[in-house]
Amino acid sequence: MSAHSNDIEDVQNRADSRNVPINKVGIKDIEYPVRVADRSGDQTTTARFNMYVSLPPDVKGTHMSRFIELLEQHGTVSADSFGELLHAMRERLNAPRGFIEARFSYFVKKTAPASGVESLMNYRVTLSGECDEDNTDITLEVQVPVTSLCPCSKDISEYGAHNQRTHLTIAARTNAPVWLEELIDVAERQASSEVYGVLKRPDEKFVTERAYDNPKFVEDLVRDVAVELQNDSRITAYRIEAENFESIHNHSAYALIQSD
Amino acid sequence: MSAHSNDIEDVQNRADSRNVPINKVGIKDIEYPVRVADRSGDQTTTARFNMYVSLPPDVKGTHMSRFIELLEQHGTVSADSFGELLHAMRERLNAPRGFIEARFSYFVKKTAPASGVESLMNYRVTLSGECDEDNTDITLEVQVPVTSLCPCSKDISEYGAHNQRTHLTIAARTNAPVWLEELIDVAERQASSEVYGVLKRPDEKFVTERAYDNPKFVEDLVRDVAVELQNDSRITAYRIEAENFESIHNHSAYALIQSD
Amino acid sequence: MSAHSNDIEDVQNRADSRNVPINKVGIKDIEYPVRVADRSGDQTTTARFNMYVSLPPDVKGTHMSRFIELLEQHGTVSADSFGELLHAMRERLNAPRGFIEARFSYFVKKTAPASGVESLMNYRVTLSGECDEDNTDITLEVQVPVTSLCPCSKDISEYGAHNQRTHLTIAARTNAPVWLEELIDVAERQASSEVYGVLKRPDEKFVTERAYDNPKFVEDLVRDVAVELQNDSRITAYRIEAENFESIHNHSAYALIQSD
């Protein structure tokens, strides 16, 4: 192999005659270990990244290998450093706009409500951002598994009430730092009950009765979260979703509220 | 293009010198519409097929295009015609053994328990078979979504009980015809409650109370189904799985019983 | 069971005091068989539906069972009848806005380029629509599996060029009827090569050489499709995506163009 010269022509630098701008171009579904800042320090997890830039109409192509070189150089992902990564990418790729999404499992140590036993819970998080030369928008999204208990079923039944696991997902754009744990707290507070890794019997009694005392439809879940987010002046935009994996059906009940 | 002659050499027919037999070789994840015989006639659905044959040590390769030609020629999938498809494949590919798996959604019209309203339920089915020159083994598997209600939660709580959607999966090998609907009936009968597409309010009261009256752990679900299958002389082998998508955890409870 | 009266109070009809409108509420991931009109008649397949309505701030909840009753009554899905289903839902649920998404596999009989052998290809389709009292917007989306061959790899290598399966996805909003097959044709025409279920050896030679003669980056794929869609006066808005499952990486190359 004698051809490893650096003068192999780079097709991507040629001009393009079709005159069509590209909104996003880059790499998708690359997995990398990351350190994520959390409320009590930081944690190491693994993330799937999508990294894109926009491409002006006259530029033929982008440089795919540079995206991963950026990942090699950065390591800690957090709402703060994420903005730096975005701008570094936009500049390195010489592009008008940049977009990054990172999806990862995030772990929080929880304490069972009666026994006090500790265990980890994992939450699916999506950190996404876009930027141009002047602006940066970062969105924090977390999917919180909770319990929902059906008010109708409770009302009409002589005993019992159907309940199920629910994904209560909050996405927020902010003008000041907000911890993922704060969004998780809102979701768990507004659910019929929160869920845990380890529950001993007294804990199971606690969450069973808490859910029964606190019935909510998907409509209630998203509205109650919305009211709480509206009262937080740091949150400038939000999207709230509730998906109940109904225990009496083979489909989900679903609701979504999006701020204007 | 003048080269479309039929005398292009077929590499697959060459001999192989490594002396390693291959257990399975073929095509995976091809989707085809199928007609499936059901208890009240037949239905059209779409299936994902895996189709494999064994390869003796001295044969270099199989003929991938022939598998799909077989699918083109067959259409109706049922436990009966499935055996014919298996043997046709084994012969067409000139192979000692053949294996087919077909996964599809299967629809059954259900009647709500109080209102009598009708709606469809979908069940995930896997029909799998293997054969050699003398023998054919076909396994019918169906995943039945049901409700499970936790006996422990009911016992220790002053009111309510956590419940959730459960996948109760039965796989059976038989020596006489068994309808998928019969396996579905066993699973739905042994669950805390069955689930439905449409439930009006009186139905929701019915299934809520039925589940509360009928609490079962994953251990109970698989054992109660096992007892019923053991009493059916047509069933020669079985595998039973229960997976509870726990409403108080972010993981599943799971149990499996397999006949010897 | 003596309680199956119709006078069980319907909680959903109560007023809501939180004053928060809900953008979307309904059912998610329900599977139903459907008949879909195609260019040569119609075909039966199975679809996953999401069906939502908007909810004014003063209404407590929607009526989940009515969504499925609508599915029971309709059967044929096509761009035309889809608009009727949307409006029927909005009226039945007494809602300002309605949203439906249906995802299904769609089958097209293809003819191999040299041998003329016929086989089916499956395409993932999403039909989505939204409406209010006055307007209806329906979007047709189809994911077309094709071959892409890398121009850079071809240029710099003395022989060969890496190629891979690509998902070329076109979503279009139209002001006149457009067949799914027409969108599929655009994608297959603009790819390095189209893909097939069955290919005999002369066909394999044909597609191999066609791809080598026709190298394209993800950037080229989306731009070439965009140029063709811009010239179709029936198409009023579009989104084009190309995802290359790179054969030399463990991640995808990706590009997206969206009309304004």
Place this chain on the structure above:
Amino acid sequence: MSAHSNDIEDVQNRADSRNVPINKVGIKDIEYPVRVADRSGDQTTTARFNMYVSLPPDVKGTHMSRFIELLEQHGTVSADSFGELLHAMRERLNAPRGFIEARFSYFVKKTAPASGVESLMNYRVTLSGECDEDNTDITLEVQVPVTSLCPCSKDISEYGAHNQRTHLTIAARTNAPVWLEELIDVAERQASSEVYGVLKRPDEKFVTERAYDNPKFVEDLVRDVAVELQNDSRITAYRIEAENFESIHNHSAYALIQSD
């Protein structure tokens, strides 16, 4: 809440009268961060665990919370400590047999073949084990993404050859320590070419030409790996799978070899 006494009766300890043993019962799909020993030290990643024990016919149920308490106490996963975790579980649950599966992404730093640029590659690993009082069987499985190039396409075409990403999966049971990196090396050595995170242009030339020089069918891939594993006296049993995500089809080509 005054009811959090410890004398709530534990239903699981009751006797069972159905006389049906359960092969596996426990928890499924719980995610936990883990440290995994690798050839150059260790790495932190996140794993999905399934943890089961067998249940004798006369025991009513297992103790679900104890499984996660075990995860809380252990942290490092490796082939060695995995055996300890298995036995600790079996003893803690007082069960005849124990089963654990852990699935995680594993990262290896790779060096591009021409430029020497370094980047990470992720591999999907499954570590699974089962034990009774006397025996422990641990299986190491790794899915290695590689390039496969079709010998038939190369032979019959005047130029070019279709190629694609392949998952070459090796599962091995051993009588002496084997690093995951050693199994990865076998798969990458036997593929048409290995794949990388970052490739500069001279690297892309290298892997393109290497794949063209080294065409293999799925049959060749599994046989060539089998020959190499048969010559490693530490490997007592193996299963090898190759799945080609064919660039000229919308389905996979697949082959499997399993030792007796």
